[in-house]
Amino acid sequence: MHSPPRITEEEIISQCKTGSLKYQEMLYKLFYGYAMGISLRYSLNRDDALEAVNDAFIKVFNAIHSYNMDKPFKAWLRTIVVNTAIDRRRKDLKFQLNVDLDNAAPLSSNMGTVDNLNVQDILKLMNELPAIQLTIFNLYEIDGYNHDEIANMLAIPVSSSRVYLSRAKERLRKMLRKETQNHG
Amino acid sequence: MDEQLDNDLSNRIREVFDNFDDTSFPSADEGWLLLRKNFPETEKKRPVAWLWWASTAAALLLFLSIGLWITGKKQQTNTLALKPIKKHTEQAITTDSDTILAAAPNPVIKNNAPDTGAAPLAGTKKPTIQAATSYKPAAVPAVPGATTTQAPPVYAKTNVSPATQVLTNTQVAPVIKAKPTTDSTQNIIAKANAQQYVAAAKSSNTTVTEPAKKTRPVDSAKAIMAKTNTQQSVSPTATKGSIMLNQQPAQPPKKGMEALFAKEQAQEPHKYKQESVEDKKVRFGVYAATFFNYAKGSSNQVNAGAGVTSDIKLSKNLKLSTGLMLAQNTLSYSGGPPPSSSLDALARTPQALAPYDKESLFAANASFPVLKNYNANLIGLDIPINIKYEFNPQKTDAYVSAGLSSGTFINEAYTSVYGYSSAGSSTQTTDDVTHKSFNSFYFAKTLNVSFGIGYPVGKGNRLIVEPFLKYPLDGLGSQQIQFGSAGLNLKLNFTTKRK
Secondary structure (H helix, E strand, C coil): CCCCCCCCCCHHHHHHCCCCHHHHHHHHHHHHHHHHHHHHCCCCCHHHHHHHHHHHHHHHHHHHHHHCCCCCCCHHHHHHHHHHHHHHHHHHHCCCCCCCCCHHHCCCCCCHHHCCHHHHHHHHHHHHCCCHHHHHHHHHHCCCCCCCHHHHCCCHHHHHHHHHHHHHHHHHHHHHHHHHHHHH | CCHHHHHHHHHHHHHHHHHHCCCCCCCHHHHHHHHHHHHHHHHHHHHHHHHHHHHHHHHHHHHHHHHCCCCCCCCHHHHHHHHHHHCCCCHHHHHHHHHHHCCCCCCCHHHHHHHHHHHHHHHHHHHHHHHHHHHHCCCCHHHHCCCCCCCCHHHHHHHHHHHHHHHHHHHHHHHHHHHHCHHHHHHHHCCCCCHHHHHHHHHCCCCCCHHHHHHHHHHHHHHHHHHHHHHHHHHHHHHHHHHHHHHHHHHHCCCCHHHHHHHHHHHHHHHHHHHHHHHHEEEEEEEEEEEEEEEEECCECCCCCCEEEEEEEEECCEEEEEEEEEEEEEEEEECCCCCCCCCHHHHHHHCCCCCCCEEEEECHHHCCEEEEEEEEEEEEEEEEEEEEEEEECCCCEEEEEEEEEEEEEEEEEEEEEEEEEEECEEEEEEEEHHHHHHCCEEEEEEEEEEEEEEEEECEEEEEEEEEEEECCCCCCCCCCEECCCEEEEEEEEECCCCC
């Protein structure tokens, strides 16, 4: 059976460069899930994450004419989503919230080991972190930024970036151990 | 141990999120709808902003041109006011002689009727001298024998003997040089002595064409002329004087001030006529238009525009009317593109979107798109050149007008609305918007026909109601859509008021 040719990512991006709303919609829907996945890690909830994603896509559409087709689009989009999400939470980053671990939301009951952590468990864990620690943990551990870049992005000293990362990890460990003990 | 846990945790998080596509809630469609609330809105605001800026610029240009025009007209009026007086030198001179008569404090002149003819002669030679002599008591001792009361008899004698006249002028001249500003004083006093002036004028047969107040602007000019005459040799002056004396009796006897005003009135309409004729050569106006756009296949859309206009008089009944109009034109086609357009993109669209038909990269969008609606929004800059025929320019502003329009489009926005239904879900729509600015200039592609009726509004302004029709002769804009418009212009034509 003859299968019609698929529209490639490159074709969609090329059409987006002409300002076609139709192709912009295609691009949005193609990368929506990916962008939400990134945004959720930096946001308080799904609504915030969606707003960050939409803001990021508006930036993408407005700046897509400057996008270099030789580089992977996902990486470019990821950078924009991360920056947009951080910008939206920049206010929160100024306040160092000390969350009481006792008030932390319980993780899933089947979470025995780290390998069993699913997306929801990880998001719950991460949401217990103060905003600055969460952001630095995300940037460093998942999105691959180094401390110099993080310090530059968040306008903080490099040493502070290291300290916050260290505290984030420590807090995550405590939460994991606590959960393990509860389920053990 | 802690480090190991940290590494395990980081690796697990990275593993989970690296290829994580979250489409659970809200869905991509919901997300897109939310984005559309902000993203297309910013684009839709552009034409409005364009319209605002263009309208502001047009208004500024209009006020500037009106201001310049009024300023130019005022200068022209001053020139016109001087013209008739310059042409009638004799009248101007006799005016001076009137002033002299008015200055005479006693009815000496009244009793010397035959001498009145000498006054203009003397005035021709030295109008300002006489004035100074009459109204400057200080001048009296300076010029022995040239006293106020004695002046008219001296002039009378002068007429008889040119040599004496020259002598008299020579005697008075230094006084004038000493008091060069007596002209205005003279006129003021002349006004104050209006009764004496009238009495003197009535009793004498002096030709008096204009009242003293009318001579004021020309005083300096007359003084120059008088000085020039003084510098001439005696014989030409005397000749001129004699000519004037000869002319004087030839004119029928006047009835004093009545004749004066009658003559003035006879001149006034002529002057105003010249000015009003000058006014009507170019007329400016502003107008606002409400109209609907029509095109084959499109539903009629109500729109608005505004512009400036200028009417240039070609003949008694014909005017060339031109201007600049900024107007928004919208067309809406349901179910297909404009029949006359060259919408290649639209024609290609079904093939381009064929992959959506069955299997697609985006399962959610897997459907065949159908053009549901096509909208064109064009903000045009129209330059009409029409010939206007006025039925009776003196009485009414009723006219018919016809001509052609050229122009360009400041902004063109074409929106294609596609509809396609997802498998098992509701119908979705997609908009495809194309923007273009100043894409091309069309020349004489619209036929204009209109007629108008004017009503007076205030002093010199007229409100004109003008139904109009614009018929397309060819396709317009980048998509070459043939569309026209019909509606109503409300025009305000300005005419400056003469002072």
